[in-house]
Amino acid sequence: MCKNSDVLIVGAGFFGAVIAERLAVDSGIKVCVIDKRPHIGGNCYSSVDDETGVECHHYGSHIFHTSNERCWNYLLNFTQFNAYRHVVHTKYRNQVYTMPINLGTINAFYGCNLTPSDAASFIRHEVERSDVKHPVNLEEKAISLIGRPLYDAFIKGYTLKQWETDPRELPADVITRLPMRFDYNTRYFDDVHEGIPLNGYSRLFERMLDHPNIEVCLNTNFFDLGERCKNYELIVYSGPIDQYFNYSEGRLNWRTVRFDMQRHDCSDYQGCSVMNYADSWIPFTRIHEFKHFHPERQQLQSTITYTEYPQAASQNWDPFYPVNTPRDLELLQKYNVLAQQENRVIFGGRLGYYRYIDMDDTIMAALDCYENEIRSRIALRLI
Numbered sequence: 001m002c003k004n005s006d007v008l009i010v011g012a013g014f015f016g017a018v019i020a021e022r023l024a025v026d027s028g029i030k031v032c033v034i035d036k037r038p039h040i041g042g043n044c045y046s047s048v049d050d051e052t053g054v055e056c057h058h059y060g061s062h063i064f065h066t067s068n069e070r071c072w073n074y075l076l077n078f079t080q081f082n083a084y085r086h087v088v089h090t091k092y093r094n095q096v097y098t099m100p101i102n103l104g105t106i107n108a109f110y111g112c113n114l115t116p117s118d119a120a121s122f123i124r125h126e127v128e129r130s131d132v133k134h135p136v137n138l139e140e141k142a143i144s145l146i147g148r149p150l151y152d153a154f155i156k157g158y159t160l161k162q163w164e165t166d167p168r169e170l171p172a173d174v175i176t177r178l179p180m181r182f183d184y185n186t187r188y189f190d191d192v193h194e195g196i197p198l199n200g201y202s203r204l205f206e207r208m209l210d211h212p213n214i215e216v217c218l219n220t221n222f223f224d225l226g227e228r229c230k231n232y233e234l235i236v237y238s239g240p241i242d243q244y245f246n247y248s249e250g251r252l253n254w255r256t257v258r259f260d261m262q263r264h265d266c267s268d269y270q271g272c273s274v275m276n277y278a279d280s281w282i283p284f285t286r287i288h289e290f291k292h293f294h295p296e297r298q299q300l301q302s303t304i305t306y307t308e309y310p311q312a313a314s315q316n317w318d319p320f321y322p323v324n325t326p327r328d329l330e331l332l333q334k335y336n337v338l339a340q341q342e343n344r345v346i347f348g349g350r351l352g353y354y355r356y357i358d359m360d361d362t363i364m365a366a367l368d369c370y371e372n373e374i375r376s377r378i379a380l381r382l383i
């Protein structure tokens with residue numbers, strides 16, 4: 001365990017790594033970063049498979065995208081990005097379509113050749129025909145946005161698999177909008193900046209944490225430290241908030257995913273990085289083929305896929321997506337009150353906030369937390 005550090009950072013994902021980097025470089029403070037996993041990078045961790053040479057994202061495909069210039073410029077200190085632009089395909093009844101629904105999807109699905117304005121009126125008509133005036137569940141909400149046929153094909157089975165719950169039993173406010181385009185733009189994200197770190201996510205994290213003021217201890221669980229935590233002036237905790245309080249108010253619900261990894265003796269397995277599977281009778285939701293994230297790299301002879309199976313998170317599974325039932329939100333409020341009473345501890349990141357947040361929002365939350373909360377505490381101490 002690190003000696004002579006003033007601040008303990010629990011979690012070497014983006015939240016912990018950004019705060020560690022800022023403390024070390026901007027405030028000149030010694031920090032100790034621990035992670036219970038054997039690697040840095042949190043859920044963004046990637047590594048190159050020895051057998052195939054393919055760089056795999058171990059916790060699912062991670063595509064960096066942002067329109068926030070501060071976030072983008074901050075990351076450019078540690079990495080360059082390649083020119084990858086994300087496009088998602090969906091298989092339904094053995095046909096392949098692009099997602100989110102665009103003019104190409106609509107024309108292929110309905111077997112027609114509509115112009116953008118014809119397609120917009122056609123979908124309006126489909127929505128009216130479905131006759132859902134006051135949606136009370138996810139199914140009705142989705143139908144009120146895109147009409148029943150597109151819902152049945154692209155949303156119903158996928159949602160059922162992802163949440164293992166009938167969409168009629170999920171609250172309407174799970175979705176506020178379903179992106180739909182009336183042109184042939186197939187890009188998944190609309191952000192100004194997008195790409196994959198040129199040398200991979202792990203290299204990015206290595207560079208962030210490579211500083212004489214930062215010590216990293218892997219395979220180290222915060223809950224095993226016991227009395228040793230008392231030595232730190234400040235703890236930045238990016239683990240699950242309910243676990244910190246020993247689940248005193250109850251457990252927050254998470255969904256997780258299981259990946260089935262396969263190496264293939266061909267140079268290209270599916271022709272794209274992510275293929276969704278919309279049919280409810282197919283037990284998985286997506287297949288990731290990571291080599292497509294690096295079109296600039298030398299072409300490899302073989303490839304790797306990860307097939308994604310969603311499931312409920314039990315005690316031994318990594319939490320991935322917060323379920324956010326009304327009970328969860330009530331529990332979260334109670335935990336947030338407890339968190340405010342922990343003067344020496346700052347909670348953050350996707351597990352600490354119990355919120356799904358993209359990488360850019362995590363980085364911005366960490367930068368803001370450092371600037372608005374941590375820096376002033378450090379300055380006071382130094383005066």
Ligand SMILES: Cc1cc2nc3c(=O)[nH]c(=O)nc-3n(C[C@H](O)[C@H](O)[C@H](O)COP(=O)(O)OP(=O)(O)OC[C@H]3O[C@@H](n4cnc5c(N)ncnc54)[C@H](O)[C@@H]3O)c2cc1C
Nearest residue numbers: 011013014015036042043060062063222239349350358359
């Ligand atoms: C399947 C999936 C795909 C995603 N794809 C994208 C994408 O394409 N683009 C995008 O922008 N975002 C994506 N995200 C979101 C992205 O993963 C998060 O924004 C990011 O990982 C959040 O960083 P974090 O530091 O908050 O959490 P994490 O990366 O989870 O880091 C938290 C760390 O804390 C450690 N920890 C927890 N408890 C303890 C403990 N007791 N002791 C020690 N260490 C502990 C964990 O081991 C973990 O390493 C995706 C998320 C998921 C689930």
